[in-house]
Amino acid sequence: MLTVAPPTRLLLGPGPSPVHPRVYQAISQPVVGHLDPYFFQVNEEIRKGLQTCFGTTNEFTMVISGTGSAGMETAVTNFVEPGMKFAVFANGYFADRITEMGRRHGAQIVRLEKPWGESFTGAEAEDFISRHKPQLVAFIQAETSTGCYTPGKGICEAARKVGALTIADTVTSLGGMPVDVDAMGIDIAYSGTQKALGCPPGLAPITVGPRGVEYLRARKAPSVSWYLDLKLLLDYYEQAHRYHHTAPVSMFYALRESLAVIEEEGLPARLERHRKNHEAFVAGMESLGTAMYVAGEHRLWTLNTPRVPDGVNDLAVRKHLIAKYGIEIAGGLGPLAGKVFRIGTMGYGSSAENVSLLVDALRDAFAVAKA
Numbered sequence: 001m002l003t004v005a006p007p008t009r010l011l012l013g014p015g016p017s018p019v020h021p022r023v024y025q026a027i028s029q030p031v032v033g034h035l036d037p038y039f040f041q042v043n044e045e046i047r048k049g050l051q052t053c054f055g056t057t058n059e060f061t062m063v064i065s066g067t068g069s070a071g072m073e074t075a076v077t078n079f080v081e082p083g084m085k086f087a088v089f090a091n092g093y094f095a096d097r098i099t100e101m102g103r104r105h106g107a108q109i110v111r112l113e114k115p116w117g118e119s120f121t122g123a124e125a126e127d128f129i130s131r132h133k134p135q136l137v138a139f140i141q142a143e144t145s146t147g148c149y150t151p152g153k154g155i156c157e158a159a160r161k162v163g164a165l166t167i168a169d170t171v172t173s174l175g176g177m178p179v180d181v182d183a184m185g186i187d188i189a190y191s192g193t194q195k196a197l198g199c200p201p202g203l204a205p206i207t208v209g210p211r212g213v214e215y216l217r218a219r220k221a222p223s224v225s226w227y228l229d230l231k232l233l234l235d236y237y238e239q240a241h242r243y244h245h246t247a248p249v250s251m252f253y254a255l256r257e258s259l260a261v262i263e264e265e266g267l268p269a270r271l272e273r274h275r276k277n278h279e280a281f282v283a284g285m286e287s288l289g290t291a292m293y294v295a296g297e298h299r300l301w302t303l304n305t306p307r308v309p310d311g312v313n314d315l316a317v318r319k320h321l322i323a324k325y326g327i328e329i330a331g332g333l334g335p336l337a338g339k340v341f342r343i344g345t346m347g348y349g350s351s352a353e354n355v356s357l358l359v360d361a362l363r364d365a366f367a368v369a370k371a
């Protein structure tokens with residue numbers, strides 16, 4: 001077998017996104033044991049960096065060994081109990097995924113459905129939640145299937161009035177858009193490392209606020225999942241440092257380094273970079289006569305969904321971009337298949353150079369894919 005030699009790709013799809021060179025360096029450092037004091041020091045630095053990105057003072061902030069879906073399942077398995085009423089704000093693919101996880105955990109699901117790409121008003125959230133009085137509410141802050149942003153303030157306020165906890169999926173917002181856990185009133189938020197944090201896939205940051213911690217303390221039956229049980233994980237990471245699982249140490253180095261990069265850039269400056277490059281991309285698409293799928297005020301800065309121009313074959317565009325430029329973008333999911341592209345401008349990949357390279361490549365690809 002030859003040494004692994006991946007092709008050169010510019011990852012401008014919905015994730016994974018380009019990895020910062022310092023993160024690649026960090027990941028190649030020697031592994032220490034998962035009970036080594038150095039590992040716990042790295043873990044503590046990660047916790048602090050994540051608090052900044054999440055916009056929270058939550059002590060209970062840690063990472064799950066697994067991808068974004070493990071973060072989602074951690075939220076579900078620790079906060080859903082059989083028979084519980086679980087409300088999902090459903091406007092895309094990942095809302096359907098958390099619905100399915102809730103269903104498998106025996107929740108009684110109620111959903112407020114919106115067409116993919118639309119967000120929810122505070123009045124809609126208030127009306128829905130006050131009618132159903134759920135115990136738990138979930139929404140997708142950054143819906144990667146559509147490019148739609150739902151900050152969540154109205155949802156969290158309405159949930160609090162009926163005593164419900166809130167779960168926010170911040171997989172595609174953390175490190176690239178305001179997440180603002182404390183300001184929004186979010187109780188539980190999870191994410192993934194491979195999007196705007198600029199790391200490879202493999203870890204799922206999670207934060208739990210005081211109301212969530214109180215719920216966990218009072219919970220009688222243990223969560224169905226042993227691996228994702230937050231109480232056991234807390235014992236390992238924060239308290240007794242008792243062995244729970246062999247943490248993927250190299251990925252912890254990677255995340256620690258990406259958070260150092262974020263600290264040096266400064267979160268506000270980083271978010272502003274994402275906003276600017278997103279807007280430059282939108283302007284570029286408009287110059288090609290291509291409209292965006294999501295209304296202006298609800299657009300993610302991290303994940304863009306330009307419509308596939310009339311008469312253009314989206315698969316042919318994607319194939320051309322890979323073959324000629326080594327650029328990866330993605331097509332639409334579910335009802336948006338063939339209708340939109342999904343283009344990431346996130347993390348290390350969010351740069352003016354990448355945007356202009358991509359807009360030029362798309363101009364070329366649209367012409368080729370029309371012929």
Ligand SMILES: Cc1ncc(COP(=O)(O)O)c(C=O)c1O
Nearest residue numbers: 067068069094142144169171192
């Ligand atoms: C919004 C959202 N939630 C959850 C996930 C699941 O993350 P993963 O694919 O890392 O398991 C993704 C992945 O793209 C996502 O975009």
